[in-house]
Amino acid sequence: MAKATAYISYGKLIVNGKSVLNFRRVGSWIGSVLRYLILIGISYVILYPLVVKFSSSIMTRTDIWDPSVLIIPKYPSLNNYKLAVRFMEYPLAFWNSFKLAFSVSTLQLISCTLVGYGFARYRFFGNGFWFALVIFSLVIPPELILIPLYLNFRFFDFFGILPEGGFNLLGTAWPFVLPALTASGFRNGLYIYIMRQIFRGAPKELEEAAYVDGAGPFRTFFNVVLPGSIHGLVVVFLFSFVWMWNDFNLTSFYWPKGKLLPIMLNDLARNVLGDQYLHAPVEASLVNNAGSFLIILPLLLLYAFLQRYFVESIERTGLVG
Amino acid sequence: MRRFRLTLRQRDNVYGYIFILPFVIGFMLFVLAPVIQSIILSITEVTITSTGFETTYIGFENYYFALRVHADFLRQLVEVMGIMLLNVFWILVFSFFAALLLNQKFPGRLIFRIIFFLPVVMASGVILQLEIQDYMMAIIGEQVVENYSFVDFQVLATFLMRLQVPDKFMEYIARAVDGIANIINASGIQILIFLAGLQSIPPSLYEASQVEGATGWENFWLITLPMVSPLILTNIIYTIIDFFISTSNSLIQLIRNTTTQGAGFGVSAAMSWIYFAAICVVLGIVYLIFNRLVFYHE
Structure with missing residues (x-):
């Protein structure tokens, strides 16, 4: 009987001449x-709070x-949601938040x-200079200009153009709309940066062809450039919508009495449980979880x-110059 | 010929400024003007009247108050810097690692990508704020750390103590383990940026190195890392800014509380400027250090 042979070759x-193990x-x-272990582990860390938030929102005491x-x-109930919907005035607050977030992000x-x-x-002359200012506007802490902006919107006179005293724009949508209109709202520097990178990465030939065919710069932009960068547009829109929808920082400053979802959520526990809410952390937590879920769900x-x-867009955004 | 070139340049100038006009107006009105006003505020005392607000010049008293008189400001400033360094390091390591994983081809990649970017959608605003005080979330936080640090922290702590590791280092590790969930949730955009970078590396480089017989390890150090190094810098800077301006940052809350209930507009403006100066110093140092290490493909 031949002697058994075992050896390792090419991994x-x-x-006995047969490959057993590669x-x-x-x-x-x-x-x-x-x-997969690592990915599932990390996904667990991300999803677990969401699952618990949901499950505790349908729990009872x-x-x-x-x-x-x-x-x-064991006794699932929608009671927390009922409370949250009623005390957050959900349909109204939802509609207000939607109007605000949609118009601002658009x-x-x-x-x-x-x-x-x-x-x-x-x-153009000064391209680099102005772009540096875009980055500057992104870097300054919002707190730095929040107070002057607050005062300006309180006594809005377009810096001296309108009559003495100006208008009080606080408690309206204008403090969000005006900066959005002029590309200087919250994190707009980031959006400008992303869009610039996308357009830089896009091939120039299409635009040149459009020019040759006699289209002006604006027609080229709307008919040729925009349809080609739809992915980037969606990313920017999503960021912008999400940040405006969730924003509590600015809304609580400019529009503290507004019936907007984040503001209503912040006061939810107090409204449901009265002034004792700090002494009832469990009840507060239950109703808050239901409320947060109502905000996240859309x-x-x-x-x-x-x-x-x-x-998918990552592949195409060309976030990278 | 010369005339044509001139008109082309003029055209660039005219249309360029038409396109960026919104930003020019917005920057003047909603960035530059407030910045100048905030400088003025920081060296004055502000009183609100029925028709507007009045300021009286008091020099650098507000700065003096913020730095020398205010009980918490300076201590918190230093503390926030420390937390920032810790966070930035771990967020970068994690997001790079996650981007490497998500860039590979495997079944189910799409689902994991969707999950990994989920925090971008969820983590913000009032929900985050509520979670800080929330009873359930406090419990979950503990559970997540217990279940999902790879080692039992008590065991690790004893082990490190036996090795006579300095207390500072122990504390560093303890905080890192504590913050795993936070780190993961703060990394969404960084992962996105790294992923975009990884995908922009021309495949021809890897093909060439494969022909030369390079291993995956060598590929990583000699191709992947240098090619994404500009993005490491971008991400460090983005993370620092993101951390500095996030509302869950205790210093931002302190500044805001000073505005509404504390020493008033002037002091809070002075605090903001000190804070901004600190950010600039940090960003400058980071930029100088890392810019030398970055490899630019062009």
Whole structure:
């Protein structure tokens, strides 16, 4: 009987002339198991709070104190949602928030796209200087200009043009609309930067062809350039919409009495439980979770619709110059 | 010929300024004017009257008050800087790692990408603020750390103590482990930027190195890392800014509270300027250090 032979060659364990084990394949197999483990672990960290938030929003008091209940409540109820909808005046606040976020993000999208295109395609005098100012506007802490802006919107006189005393724009949508219209709202520098990178990465030939065919710069921009950069537009719109929709920082400053979702959520526990809400952390938490979920839900739906653009667009946005 | 070139340049100038006009107006009205006003505010005392507000010049008293008299400001400033360094380091490491993972081809990649960018959509504003005080979230926070640090922290702590690791270092690790969920949730945009960078590396480079017989390890250090290094700088700067201007930052809250209930507009403006100066110094140092290490393909 022939002696059994075992040796390793080209990364394979060979016994009796047959390849038994391919180390390279095993290595890549282990690698992919590890990869899934890590990815699932991280996804868990991201999703777990969301799941708990949801599950606790449909719990009742008894479920919270029941040690055998972890995620799935024994007595699920929509009571928290009912409370949240009633005390947040959800339909009204939703509609207000939607109007504000939609108009602001649309305006920001238009203005930042125009500005970004100007920076990307035209070598005008002072291009670099103005772009440095875009970055500057992105870097300054909002708190720095928040107070002067607050005072300006309180006594809005267009810096001396309008009559003495000016108008009080606080408590209206104008403090959000005006900066959005002029590409200088919250994080608009980032959107200008993204759009500029996208347009710089786009091929010039189409535009040149349009010029040769006699289209002016604006017609070229709207009919040729914009349709080609739809992915980037979606990303900017999504960012802008999400930040405006969730924003509490500016809305609580300019429009503290506004019936907007974040403001209503902030006061939710107090409105439901009265002044004692700090002494009832569990009840506050239940109703707050329901309220937060009501705010996030539209965003999740929006994200589900747009994620195709969002996730794919990375390949095309050319965020990288 | 010469005339044509001139008109082309004029055309660039005219249309360029027409396109960026919104920003020019916006910058003047809503950035430059407030910045100048805030400088003025920081060296004056502000009183609000029925028809507007009045200012009286008091020199650098507000700055003096913020730095020397105010009990918390300076301490918090230093503290925020420390937290920032810790966060920026871990966010960068994590987001780069995540981007590398998400860039590979494997079944289910789309789902993981959707999940990883989810925090961009969720984490912000009032929800974040509520979570800080929230009872349930406090419990979850502990559970996540317990379940999802790769090592049991108690064991690690004893182990490090045996090794006589300095306390400062221990504290650093402890905070890092504590903050895993925060780090992951703050990394969405950075992952997006890194991913975009990884995808813009021309495949021909990898093909060439494969022909030369390079290993994956060598590919990483000699192609991937240099090619995305400009984005590492971009991301460091983005992360620092993002951290500095985020509302969950305790210093921002302090400044805001000073405006509405504390020492008033003047002092809070002075605080903002000190803070801004600190940011600029940090950004400048970071830029000088890392710009030398960055490899530019062009």
